[in-house]
Amino acid sequence: MDWVTCAYSAACTGVAHQPSGHCLAHLPPDDLAAALAGMAPGRLLDLRGTVLTGDLLARVLEAAGHRPGRTRLDRARFTGDVRLAGVTFAGDVSLDGARFDRLASFFGARFERNVSLAGAVFARELSFHGVRARGHVSLERAVMSRDALFGQAVLERGLSCERARFDGYATFDGARIGDGAAFRGARFGRTLSFRKVTGSAGFDGAHFAADAYLSATGRLSLVRARADGLLDMTVAGCGVDLRRTEVAGATTLRLTDSYADLEGAVLRGPATVTGRGRSRVTSLRGVDAPSLALSGLDLSACRFAGLAHPSGVRVKDCTFALTPRGLRVSVRRPMVRWFSRRSALADERTLLTGDPQDGPWATPGGLADLYAELRGRVDDRGTSDDFAFAALEMRRQAAGRRWTIMPWLSASSLASFLVLSLVSSRAACLVSSRRTGRFAAWFALLAAVTAGAVLWTSASHAERRAGTHVPSVHG
Secondary structure, eight states: OOSOBOSSOTTOOOBOBTTTTBOGGGSOHHHHHHHHHTOOTTSOEEOTTOEEOHHHHHHHHHHTTTOOSSEEOTTOEEOSOEEOTTOEEOSOEEOTTOEESSOEEOTTOEESSOEEOTTOEESSOEEOTTOEESSOEEOTTOEEOSOEEOTTOEETTOEEOTTOEEOSOEEOTTOEETTOEEOTTOEESSOEEEEEEBSOEEOTTOEESSOEEEEESSOEEOTTOEESSOEEEEEESSEEEOTTOEESSOEEEEEESOEEEOTTOEEOSOEEEEEESSOEEEEOTTOBOSSEEEESOBOTTOBOTTOSOGGGEEEESOBOEEOOOEEEEESSSSSEEEEOOOEEOHHHHTTTTTOGGGTTTOOHHHHHHHHHHHTTTBSOHHHHHHHHHHHHHHHHHHHOOOOEEEEEEOHHHHHHHHHHHHHHHHHHHHHSOHHHHHHHHHHHHHHHHHHHHHHHHHHHHHHHHTTOSOOSBOO
């Protein structure tokens, strides 16, 4: 302790008042009256380590005009009910390590600056309902043994509850948290209700021992969080980070013009992700979910490689990426192939780039199996057919990847190339020597043979594909 303690007893930690050397709780009646008379609104209030009964606290607040200035109550102990309705704290308030034996109600209080309750212990209920704090509020490492109520609170500079413990029911419904809330490593022993909150919140590494309901207008992050019950989330116009989150119960995620990242998540119960507006899922890589329903989402940039249970996925009214159309030329038959657009997973489009983030998952063989499983899990027949063809294409690549001479050559580029070749050969014949003209003529002949090969290959390929429902490759 960094203050002179009370001389009444070695066990008393209350800050000493001069000239008696006793804390406020152990002052004689006359000295106590004099100490209270010296208090005034806006002045420093120093009661560190002091034991405060309900009656003594009421007399102190009355003496300070219910508007104390800088308030220092570190390691103070409140043995009676604490009710601070109508009290305005004009300066910083420090209650680090304080202990509240009975009800702690800050309802109706106002804090003009920062509030710190780090390491505080609340043996009974805590109410921050409707509190307005213009500064930052800290409850780091605090222990709330009973219910904690933060509904309708207005915390303009944010809230920090890192490594805090909420043993009872906790609610933050309707709170406005200006600079966001941090619950890193926090533990919630009973149901958490964090609904219709204005602002962002981070629950990275948090543990929800019961059900959790989260709804906010800002970004929500639950990286490496663990939920033993159900997890219900609703967000609008922001993002949700659920990477490596573990949920034992049901998972429900509702997105409105938002995005979600579920990479590496373990969702043991039934999981549902629905989207409205421009909502998208960016990654499902490595997700372990026996039952996962996706609806109304943009999946054009979503990675699926490493999905543990593709047979448990259900896709409805979702959009996927599209492959580019054009020509592919190789040294194997067919040497020249024309590809039209088809639906594809984002993993296929990045397969050729060799993105190191894909790891060992995005391989032709792995994608072939993934396509084969997902083709029966989508509600659109066209997408199902495209996935069926993609599975065949990936298996063909897995059997032996071809050496590609011209990976993707568009029809317009090829036509331009042939026209330029013919024009060049004609010009060479007119203005050059006989040898140069002969060379240009041979070059034009080679271009014509190439064009014929394109037509012949495309036609034969179309004949082989006749009668199927896969429109991805044609002559």
